[in-house]
Amino acid sequence: MTQFTTRPEITGTFGVVTSTHWIATAVGMAxxxxxxxxxxxxxxxxxxxxxxxxxxxxxxxxxxxxxxxxxxxxxxxxxxxxxxxxxxxxxxxxxxxxxxxxxxxxxxxxxxxxxxxxxxxxxxxxxxxxxxxxxxxxxxxxxxxxxxxxxxxxxxxxxxxxxxxxxxxxxxxxxxxxxxxxxxxxxxxxxxxxxxxxxxxxxxxxxxxxxxxxxxxxxxxxxxxxxxxxxxxxxTEEPTWADYHGWSIAKTGPWGQGPVLLQGLKILEGIDIAAMDPNGPDFVHTVIETMKLSYADREVYYGDPSMHDVPMEALLSDAYAADRRALIGDRASLHLRPGTVPGFEDQRARTLSLLDGLGKGAVYEPTMAHLSEKRGDTVHIDVIDRWGNMVSTTxxxxxxxxxxxxxxxxxxxxxxxxxFWLQPGLPTSLAPGRRPRTTLTPSLALRDGVPHLSFGTPGGDQQDQWQLVFFLRHVHFEPNLQAAIDAPLFHSTHFPASFHPRTAAPGGMLIEDRVGQATIDELRRRGHDVTVTGPWDIGRLTAASRDAQGLLRAAATPRLMQAYAAGR
Incomplete structure (x- = not known):
């Protein structure tokens, strides 16, 4: 269903590089x-x-x-x-x-x-x-x-x-x-x-x-x-994995937020995403509500696994995903709803007590420079060479x-x-030698067991949201990487931000106006607090892939006019 794209999807067999700055992409290709x-x-x-x-x-x-x-x-x-x-x-x-x-x-x-x-x-x-x-x-x-x-x-x-x-x-x-x-x-x-x-x-x-x-x-x-x-x-360490409709996706361990994408896929695996309009209200609502549930678990359970027990196996289990899936209704949730994992009840209660005292208001990771010129910029790189080696890094x-x-x-x-938090007893409490629960979250994906896709984005708490939207559209609707990246994006600001001052916007979400007024109106009717942005304001995605015949593809977002893909 490929439609008009802002740029051509780069194809070749020798190698591809895509990053969030054209000079860096040219250097990688060189x-x-x-x-x-x-x-x-x-x-x-x-x-x-x-x-x-x-x-x-x-x-x-x-x-x-x-x-x-x-x-x-x-x-x-x-x-x-x-x-x-x-x-x-x-x-x-x-x-x-x-x-x-x-x-x-x-x-x-x-x-x-x-x-x-x-x-x-x-x-x-x-x-x-x-x-x-x-x-x-x-x-x-x-x-x-x-x-x-x-x-x-x-x-x-x-x-x-x-x-x-x-x-x-x-x-x-x-x-x-x-x-x-x-x-x-x-x-x-x-x-x-x-x-x-x-x-x-x-x-x-x-x-x-x-x-x-x-x-x-x-x-x-x-x-x-x-x-x-x-x-x-x-x-070096083993990634965290989850399967989704013939794909296997590799993410960071729970010292990063990467597993929220995997939890989201486990929840969505039992929903007929392919039957939805990828720009329609059902798709947007379902993905937003799914990410609210995954990120709520991030707040309670994620942390450096070398210093704290993280129940990752339980969080990625089919039974847990089914319980979480059942919470998705027709209306937007306005509450933080982490799941309950046996043995972690006290930790859940302590975290919710802490988060209940946070301020309200949307906060963006410093890469959202279009909203504040005093913010910084994360970067992302995807590389695939002619031997099939793949790198995704943020x-x-x-x-x-x-x-x-x-x-x-x-x-x-x-x-x-x-x-880090300065309250003791949490997996993200400040402690010497502990890694912060970073938002950095590159992605690699295998298709039918074969390495196929490298993708990622700047964006702090939004990284796994934008990546999830891209991945779902690519898997179910749009094989062309550039078209999947160009499609209108959205994300939730419902859960507590990872960046100072750690505020949240219950029910809040942002969406590009290109999605269409009918979708926006229906999302508001369902209870979402919708902020509509300009047509090209959300997301910084890049992606590269290699198929079974060795054909390489690469794409980069046109947003901010600085990311580029190259290859031959």
């Missing part, structure tokens, strides 16, 4: 052209995205509820140094390069160093964000002011922007890797330079000696130390407004600790 595989391309693309715009690190040893309470904090702010966990992305990229790539550190970092040293064209939204933060940076974060407003002037949209300090950092890491006896040893040397060398030392010094204003309205130092950095290493967290620039390094730290 790596494939040089003989690199999908893992090499993903690493190079990821580092470039860090320029032009995670293996998830855990909380530092000093990140205790007691310390934060003593600092006068009741809710971890969304920016500043107290919001920082151990940076994990660099080691994640290096582990991928070391174990699965073919290229050297120098080859993988060369494109990023080039754009940092010689400049990249500043995106208009980023230029607007910097201009809007100029006074705050000047007053409170002078190192960020020096980096983002060189000479005191905000960068102009489209003008070249350079970051020599970051180029120097990556160049020093490359130098540390050179001269190693093997490629793998060179990668390990780079990891050591970052986590046990000059990078860790600079981070430690900055956190110990710098006191900065954050979202709490007060100044605080960080607790991240060189010892925290030295003790961290990215790991790097995020180190936004320019997250944390002040460390001047010797040219980059800032992340703000993922804001996803």
């Amino acid at each position: 790596i494939l052209e040089k003989g690199g595989n999908a893992f090499d391309a993903a690493v190079a693309t990821g580092f470039v995205l860090q320029i032009v715009i995670c293996a998830q690190g855990p909380a530092p040893a000093g990140a205790t509820i007691e310390h934060y309470r003593a600092e006068g904090i009741d809710l971890i702010p969304g920016n500043g140094l107290l919001a920082t966990v151990i940076p994990g992305a660099f080691d994640g990229w290096m582990l991928m390069l070391q174990d699965h790539g073919t290229m050297s550190v120098a080859e993988a970092l060369a494109p990023a160093i080039h754009y940092a040293r010689h400049g990249h064209p500043m995106l208009p939204r980023v230029a607007d964000s910097i201009a809007g933060l100029a006074d705050f940076f000047a007053a409170e974060w002078p190192t960020s002011h020096a980096t983002w407003l060189p000479g005191g002037q905000a960068p102009q949209a489209g003008a070249l922007f350079k970051n020599d300090a970051l180029a120097d950092t990556y160049s020093r890491i490359v130098e540390a890797s050179e001269g190693a006896p093997t490629r793998e040893a060179g990668v390990q040397a780079a990891r050591d330079a970052f986590y046990r060398g000059f990078v860790a030392e600079a981070i430690d010094r900055f956190c110990r000696t710098t006191e900065v204003m954050d979202g709490s309205g007060a100044k605080h130092r960080g607790v991240l130390s060189a010892d925290d950095m030295a003790g961290y290493a990215a790991t 790097p995020s967290g180190g936004w320019l407004q997250s944390s002040p620039i460390i001047p010797e390094l040219g980059f800032c730290l992340n703000s993922r600790a804001q996803m």
Whole structure:
């Protein structure tokens, strides 16, 4: 049923790359052209995205509820140094390069160093964000002011922007890797330079000696130390799986929100989605209500499984899905309705008591820049090479407004600790060594047991909602990836947000006006609190696929006019 698309679906047999910035996509494709595989391309693309715009690190040893309470904090702010966990992305990229790539550190970092040293064209939204933060940076974060407003002037949209300090950092890491006896040893040397060398030392010094204003309205130092950095290493782990109509979908474990998509599919498996109009009120209502149920379980049960028991098997069971499915009625639910898992009743009660005291109002993950020019941007990458290797990855967290620039390094730290609670006894309570329940959630899918589809999106709490809508439309209605991405999108704001100030909008949802007035009117009649957006305001999806004959496909959203797919 393919209709008009904003762009052609990219097809080929050699390789495809799709990401949320055209320069990064071009870099990934160039790596494939040089003989690199999908893992090499993903690493190079990821580092470039860090320029032009995670293996998830855990909380530092000093990140205790007691310390934060003593600092006068009741809710971890969304920016500043107290919001920082151990940076994990660099080691994640290096582990991928070391174990699965073919290229050297120098080859993988060369494109990023080039754009940092010689400049990249500043995106208009980023230029607007910097201009809007100029006074705050000047007053409170002078190192960020020096980096983002060189000479005191905000960068102009489209003008070249350079970051020599970051180029120097990556160049020093490359130098540390050179001269190693093997490629793998060179990668390990780079990891050591970052986590046990000059990078860790600079981070430690900055956190110990710098006191900065954050979202709490007060100044605080960080607790991240060189010892925290030295003790961290990215790991590989088995994904969480669920089956759906001949597909098997792989997501993160419950330390991320990825299983909410799997729970949603288990619920929808017993509903005749294929019989619905993919832009009609039945489809939208059913998906929205399903995600409300899945996200309610996220709030109660998800957390770092290495430190807390998460009943994932029960949550993905057929019986549990059937019980949850029975709660979907003709009217929009206005209540948070987590399921009950035997043995977790007290945890459920504690969580609901906490959430009952939250404020109301829709909050968006910082990638929703079209709603506030002071917000940041997550990114996503999908790569498939000619050998059939697939990568789906969603790097995020180190936004320019997250944390002040460390001047010797040219980059800032992340703000993922804001996803912890300062109330004890929960799987998402702040604790040293615990990973925050991140919203980052790339996806891989097998079709009839064969790896077939890589997809994902920025968007915080919306990521698995947009991905679910895309996946359902692709499976049941629209084989063309670009057409499935282009179709009108929607999402719920019903459940508590993962980002500061952690508010919710019971019954709330957003939907693009292209869905049609009849659908919007019917959703409102069913009790949804509908906010209608512009025609191309929701979603940041990219996707790539490989069929049994080796034909590759790729697509990228036209929204925001910066994501692109390439391939041949």
